[in-house]
Amino acid sequence: MDVNFMDLKNNNNEPEENNELSIELSEEIAEGIYSNLAIITHSNTEFVLDFIRIMPGVPKAKVKSRIVLTPEHAKRLLGALQDNINRFEAANGAIKTNDPALPMNFGGPAGEA
Numbered sequence: 087m088d089v090n091f092m093d094l095k096n097n098n099n100e101p102e103e104n105n106e107l108s109i110e111l112s113e114e115i116a117e118g119i120y121s122n123l124a125i126i127t128h129s130n131t132e133f134v135l136d137f138i139r140i141m142p143g144v145p146k147a148k149v150k151s152r153i154v155l156t157p158e159h160a161k162r163l164l165g166a167l168q169d170n171i172n173r174f175e176a177a178n179g180a181i182k183t184n185d186p187a188l189p190m191n192f193g194g195p196a197g198e199a
Contacts, residue, residue: 119150133160 121137128134133155140147155163175181 121150123147128157128160132156 119137119139121139123138123140125136125138126133127136135153135155136149137151137153138147139150171181
């Protein structure tokens, strides 16, 4: 899959002309990694996003992916996420969120095999 990207570099947030970037997405990466928990930490020079998958009844979870960003790129990511959420909600209605504290058992009964 190829994606064209217009970089926003000037101060008035208008795209610079003829500044396209071709991005390749391999089949393996295109499958994605499921995450139902994210932990964000930062220093004075970088933001670290750890994406984690926790499962019901399993007391230990593993970080499935870690992304390290500069503060500038973290802020751009925040803006891009907000823009996409706004467009999603305009088309599909408000996203409902529950209490941010996720119980380790997900609130359901433990499964048996």
